[in-house]
Amino acid sequence: KFNREFAPLYREFTGGSEWFGNFPTESPRHKVWRADYFGQEHVITTPETQFKTLPPEDELYVPLSMSELVRNASTPVPFQEYREPGMMNVSIKAVSVAPRIFQIDNFLSEVEVDHIIELAKRKQLKRSTTGSGLDTQVSETRTSKTTWLARQSSPIMDAIMRRAADALRIDEALMRHRNPGEYPDMPNRFPINEELQIVHYGPGEEYTTHTDHGYPDTRPNAPSRSINLCIYLNEGMVGGETAFPRWRNAETSEAIKAVPKKGKAMIFYMKNPDGNLDDLSQHAAMPIIEGEKWFANLWTWDPFRE
Secondary structure, X not given: XXXXXXXXXXXXXXXXXXXXXXXXXXXXXXXOOOOOOOOOEEEEEEOOOXXXXXXXXXXHOOOOOHHHHOOOOOOOOOOHHHEOOOXXXXXXXXXXXXXXXXXXXXXXXXXXXXXXXXXXHHOOOEEOOEEEOOEEEOXXXXXXXXXXXXXXXXXXXXXXXXXXXXXXXXXXXXXXXXOOOOOOOXXXXXXXXXXXXXXXXXXXXXXXXXXXXXXXXXXXXXXXXXXXXXXXXXXXXXXXXXXXXXXXXXXXXXXXXXXXXXXOEEEEEOEOOOOOEOHHHOEEEOOEEEOOEEEEEEEEEEOOOO
């Protein structure tokens, strides 16, 4: 009843956006970067600098333990001899206001990108599915292949996840299994993010227009995907752009398209500051005409992941 009464008021107030939440809905628990105008820039500083060379294999391919994932403020950043020195500045630039889309150039180094692809190739990539949880299925709308990489897979993966947490202004402890004393107000100790999804597209493969979020159940403030920090792992293909056909602007009805560039990241939000899921975040992975595409998705949930 409340949703039915509120939906037309919300549509009128927002200039046409549909109401997908359960009224009333809380604002997101986790940070949403402001996108007040095209080109707006936020800069963060992180100690998780890029790897410029690979550590020895006997240290690189040994999964990290829980104790190795947990650091305190006095713990030095590990593997400093293989990284860029000092601190890393990360520039987060708004390329769309509605939906909120941000671009981060050179988020990963070539060494880090190549390492991710190597880890993915060591696993078996399987046909991508649509849906989530138990409700997943193979669909002709998504024809790529997929695997998943855990944060603890390697020290480079851990560094990337910590850098991502800093870019999203989220405590890295929320992006791993937590000890009992960490965030006791959360209903579980699961990470709020999914593992890093690695996707490979060959010629003709694509993912047609879709949203990454599901639709909420009847619970107030039901958990859902809210942020995607995605990373391009190669470049030079023909096609393969990420297209947002419903973005709002004053100049064109054409989709805004992100062109793959090795190491570039993109952040887009699926939940608005008012708590509603953003229908403008619909997007597509355009077909590969020539070459191949490697891509990564890091989905974060709000307020928590079940």
